[in-house]
Amino acid sequence: KRKNSITMKNNLILIAILATIGLSSCANWMPFTTAIEEQYDLTADERSQLQLKNNKKIVLQNQNDTLEKEIKNGELVVLKDSKESEVIIPEKTFGVMTEPSNSGSLTKVSFSKDEECFLRFLPDPNNGGKYVLALTYPKNGTPFLKYCSEDDNESKFTVSEGKGAYLLFSMRQLKKMEKKSKKEKGRKI
Secondary structure, X not given: OHHHHHHHHHHHHHHHHHHHHHHHHHOOEEEOEHHHHHHOXXXXXXXXXXXXXXXXXXEEEEEEEEEEEEEEOOXXXXXXXXXXXXXXXXXXOEEEEXXXXXXXXXXXXXXXXXXXXXXXXXXXXXXXXXXXXXXXXOOOOOOEEEOOOOOOHHHEEEEEEOOOXXXXXXXXXXXXXXXXXXXXXXOOO
């Protein structure tokens, strides 16, 4: 009885391992590119239904400093108020296109439950057409992007980790094959 119990436990462990391997092999995450969009003629609506992931960790940082001044007892008193914000999007975080644009152009992807918080991705022709994280490069300053609000400096973030991050999507290819077999009996005169 004990031997059957051990054998049954081993079989259950083996089944669990095989099921895990089988399930993990179903998802094939690959870079989302303009070539994929063109090859499968994906519409904006179809692209908005794709489950996406980021290929690496993205860390956004924002620092806002304000200066307040006043003259007190003949002295200039300056108060520097500093606020820091950090947004961390771990590697392979699920995201969706919130406003899919035309194929091959800037697209908004949200990794947050708040639809107002999104990142922009743009196809990079020098990187195989992958949709990479889009930054704004001012003439005299640090590259930045807008996250959440579009209106103020609180929405300007620098990317301390994850420059060059790109989008991944899952694709499964199925083949449908029909085979007909017929056994001929021959023909006589």
